[in-house]
Amino acid sequence: MTTLYDYAGGRDAIVRLAEIHYGRCLTDPVLSQVFGTQGSATHAGHLADWLTEVFGGPKLYTERHGGHEALLRHHANRSIAEPQRARFVAVFLESCDAAGLPAEPRFRERLREYLEWGTAIALDVSQPGADVTSDDPVPVWDWGPAGPPPRA
Numbered sequence: 332m333t334t335l336y337d338y339a340g341g342r343d344a345i346v347r348l349a350e351i352h353y354g355r356c357l358t359d360p361v362l363s364q365v366f367g368t369q370g371s372a373t374h375a376g377h378l379a380d381w382l383t384e385v386f387g388g389p390k391l392y393t394e395r396h397g398g399h400e401a402l403l404r405h406h407a408n409r410s411i412a413e414p415q416r417a418r419f420v421a422v423f424l425e426s427c428d429a430a431g432l433p434a435e436p437r438f439r440e441r442l443r444e445y446l447e448w449g450t451a452i453a454l455d456v457s458q459p460g461a462d463v464t465s466d467d468p469v470p471v472w473d474w475g476p477a478g479p480p481p482r483a
């Protein structure tokens with residue numbers, strides 16, 4: 332079955348998406364409250380590696396950056412608030428358009444579901460004193476109960 336990663340357009344599409352999304356995190360008035368405006372040279376690349384793995388591509392975040400717990404730790408003590416979480420989801424989905432990912436409704440819905448799920452975890456672990464330890468592997472998100480779009 333085609334992975335979300337392949338359906339998205341593979342590595343080039345995911346790298347484009349990560350770069351566009353992170354660029355917007357630095358200029359968006361709500362998201363720049365948490366991301367700042369200066370930017371980090373490594374963020375977009377690390378995000379691309381995470382998304383590659385989560386969407387069923389090569390396990391780049393596990394191999395290169397320390398896996399699930401490392402990602403949780405990046406969010407420790409960031410005190411993400413609900414409006415910032417919700418804005419992250421909206422900006423990410425807009426970035427999918429800008430990066431030229433397929434607009435197929437079932438694909439986009441699955442991305443949205445991942446984003447809602449992942450950002451809720453980011454919000455939780457970003458609160459002061461939250462547990463950021465984890466033995467879990469990096470999750471792999473598939474097409475879910477509805478399955479892939481008819482043509483995939």
Ligand code: HEM
Binds near residue numbers: 377453
């Ligand atoms: C699906 C949800 C999310 C994913 C996949 C994700 C991914 C990442 C990655 C890969 C990093 C590490 C960057 C690096 O190594 O340089 C990171 C750091 C960070 N994330 Fe997230 N994130 C998510 C949700 C959020 C949300 C909702 C916020 C706030 C609105 C947020 C704010 C931050 C901040 C402030 C950092 C650390 C500072 C920085 O590198 O700019 N993240 N995130």
